[in-house]
Amino acid sequence: MKISARNALKGTIKSITKGPVNAEVVIDIGAGKLVTAMITAHAVENLALKEGKEAYAVVKASEVMIAVD
Structure with a gap:
């Protein structure tokens, strides 16, 4: 993978919660x-x-x- 973004955090997908349009993806880094x-x-x-x-x-x-604070 090549990408210009400097902030790429590698991890493992912990959970995916799908809705009708969007999905929440949680990555454990x-x-x-x-x-x-x-x-x-x-x-x-x-x-x-x-x-x-x-x-x-x-x-x-x-x-x-x-x-x-």
Whole structure:
């Protein structure tokens, strides 16, 4: 895979919850950390996503904010 995004986190799909239009995909990236993405249900089928399959969470953002208490 080649991609220009700098933030690609490799992990294992933990769960997929499909709705009629969108799906929630949870990826375990290790050390107890999870990344959740909302994608189309069609994309889940197109990418043949299944629980236990390796995948990348690719983050593309124009801004990243930081907050503290």
